[in-house]
Amino acid sequence: MKTLIFGNSGSGKSTLAKHLSQAHGLAHLDLDSIVWEPGKVAVQRPMDAIHASLAEFLVAHQSWVIEGCYGELVEAASAQCTELVFLNPGREVCLTHNRSRPWEPHKYASKEAQDAMLENLQAWVAGYYERHDPWSYYAHRRIFDAFAGAKSERESPAEAVTPK
Template sequence: MKILVFGNSGSGKSTLARRLGEQHQLPHLDLDSIVWEPGKVAVQRSPEAIAASLADFIAGNPRWVIEGCYGDLVEATLCHCTELIFLNPGLDACLEHNRHRPWEPQKYASKEAQDEMFLALQDWVRGYYERQDPWSYHAHRRIFDSFTGRKSERVGTGA
């Protein structure tokens, strides 16, 4: 079992991935943990370091759940996954989920530091359906539609 969960920020990726990990005793990789420099907010690691960390996780775990919004990393992982789950609950649900996001100590030194990034996060989430970058709805839709293996799209607030 190798499950790949992707979607917009606030779509429920981490919640679903943690639940699947616990339910099936799967190692869980949040792609944020390999994309960003440890202890630094919005400072991206080198593409080589990111690719090496992803390859190490996949090689070191015969079963897993991986989650994130990074279309390029989702695409790089597709050939390894046995199930693809696209969370697409809609913009309002993502914005609301972000309002209730608990402190993420693996990303932010304090709840206050996380809260300082809230407005920027919400603005970024609002652009999901218009942007054309690898982290956008357009990229996610293309990835999902072209994947020929086992897949599901979860639409609506109950994603």
């Protein structure tokens, strides 16, 4: 099983990935962990280092779940996945999930530091359907529509946390 989950921030990617990882004993890669400099907020690592980290993970694990919003990385990993899952519950659900998300210690030094970034995150999430960058709905839709293998798009919050 090699499941690749992508969508907007707050769509339920981490929740679903953690569930699948635990239920099936899969290695789990949150793409945030390879995109951003450790211990620094919103400082991206060099792209060659990001791609090298992704390649290392793919080689090191025979079964996995990968999750993230980074279109270019989703596209790179999709060549090796057995299932592609696009979580698309809508803007309001994503905004609500972000407001109630627990502290993510792998991203922020404290819950307070995470909360200090919330408004920036919410503004970015709110623009998901209007932006045309690699992390936008348009990029995600293109990747999903072009994928020829097993795939599903999940639109309701219940679907986002319940594997099909």
